Amino acid sequence: MCTLRGAIAAAKELINEAIAEKLDIKNFSSSNAFRVTDLGCSIGPNTFLAVQNIIDAVELKYQSQGHSTPEFQVFFNDHALNDFNTLFSSIPPSREEILCSRRAGSPAWNKGRIHYSNASPKVFESYAAQYAKDIECFLNARAQEVVNGGLMAIIVPCRPNGLPQKVDTFNLPLYFASPQEEEAAVERNGCFRLEKMEILPQEKPTGNFSRGKVLSSQVRAGMEGMxxxxxxxxxxxxxxxxxxxxxxxxxxxxxxxxxxxFILLKRIATI
Known part of the structure; x- marks a missing residue:
C-alpha cells in the first residue's frame, strides 16, 4: 500500500510539472471547455483522484496566466462491459460536492430539475443536440440492417412543433422531439425516405388512471433502476x-x- 501511495504521489508530481511546463493553454483559452479523458478508468474510485489532480493543475495554470477557469468535461472510458453505475456510485461525498460545484458554473446546469422543462434555453439546446446525435446513430445502425426498399416503422414520443415540452437534478435522458425535428433527422441521415408520419391519437385514460399516472408508470417501468x-x-x-x-x-x-x-421509413440505396 505504501508503495502504491508513493507511486500515486510521484505521478501526481510529474503531472503537475508537465502541465505547468508543457501545456500551452493559448490553444485552449478561446474554448468554452477543457476536456479530460481517462482511457482505462476501470470502476474504482482512484480515477476520480487522478482526474481531480489534473483539474487542479490545469486550474492553477490558467490562474497563473491571468485566464478565467474553463468549464471542465471529464470522459471515463474502458471496456464496454464495465459497470459504470458502480464507478459513479463510488464518488466520495467530498469529491461529489467539488464536481457538482464546478458543473454549477455551466450555462447548461439544470439545478432543481430532472428534465428540460422550464429550464434555460441552454439546457433545452443541450437535450436537443444530444437527441440529434442519438437519432443519427440509431438511423445509421438500422441502415446497416434494412435492405434497399425495405420499410421500417417507428413509434416515438413527440411534442407539437415549436412548443417546448413542460416536464420537471439528475436529468432524465429523455427528449420529446417534434415531427419537424424527426423529419430533419431523417433528411440529414440520407439512408431513408420518409413515407409517412402521423401523430397517433391519445386514448383517454379509463378508471382512476390520469394521463400523468399513465406516463409516470411508463417511466417507472423503464427507469426504476436508475x-x-x-x-x-x-x-x-x-x-x-x-x-x-x-x-x-x-x-x-x-x-x-x-x-x-408514427414514422414509416423506406431504405434507399446510397452511394
Whole structure:
C-alpha cells in the first residue's frame, strides 16, 4: 500500500510539472471547455483522484496566466462491459460536492430539475443536440440492417412543433422531439425516405388512471433502476406518486398536446 501511495504521489508530481511546463493553454483559452479523458478508468474510485489532480493543475495554470477557469468535461472510458453505475456510485461525498460545484458554473446546469422543462434555453439546446446525435446513430445502425426498399416503422414520443415540452437534478435522458425535428433527422441521415408520419391519437385514460399516472408508470417501468441507484429504494413509491401528480398539473397532459408519433421509413440505396 505504501508503495502504491508513493507511486500515486510521484505521478501526481510529474503531472503537475508537465502541465505547468508543457501545456500551452493559448490553444485552449478561446474554448468554452477543457476536456479530460481517462482511457482505462476501470470502476474504482482512484480515477476520480487522478482526474481531480489534473483539474487542479490545469486550474492553477490558467490562474497563473491571468485566464478565467474553463468549464471542465471529464470522459471515463474502458471496456464496454464495465459497470459504470458502480464507478459513479463510488464518488466520495467530498469529491461529489467539488464536481457538482464546478458543473454549477455551466450555462447548461439544470439545478432543481430532472428534465428540460422550464429550464434555460441552454439546457433545452443541450437535450436537443444530444437527441440529434442519438437519432443519427440509431438511423445509421438500422441502415446497416434494412435492405434497399425495405420499410421500417417507428413509434416515438413527440411534442407539437415549436412548443417546448413542460416536464420537471439528475436529468432524465429523455427528449420529446417534434415531427419537424424527426423529419430533419431523417433528411440529414440520407439512408431513408420518409413515407409517412402521423401523430397517433391519445386514448383517454379509463378508471382512476390520469394521463400523468399513465406516463409516470411508463417511466417507472423503464427507469426504476436508475432512480433507485440515484435516490435510494426507500423513496421510490413516494417519488413516482409525486411525479404523476406533477404531470397531472401540466397543461399539455390535460389538453392532449404531445403524444406518440408514427414514422414509416423506406431504405434507399446510397452511394
Amino acid at each position: 432512480f433507485k441507484n440515484h435516490f435510494g429504494e426507500e423513496i421510490i413509491d413516494e417519488f413516482f406518486d409525486s411525479f404523476h401528480k406533477k404531470l397531472d398539473e401540466l397543461s399539455e397532459f390535460e389538453s392532449g398536446n404531445g403524444g406518440s408519433l
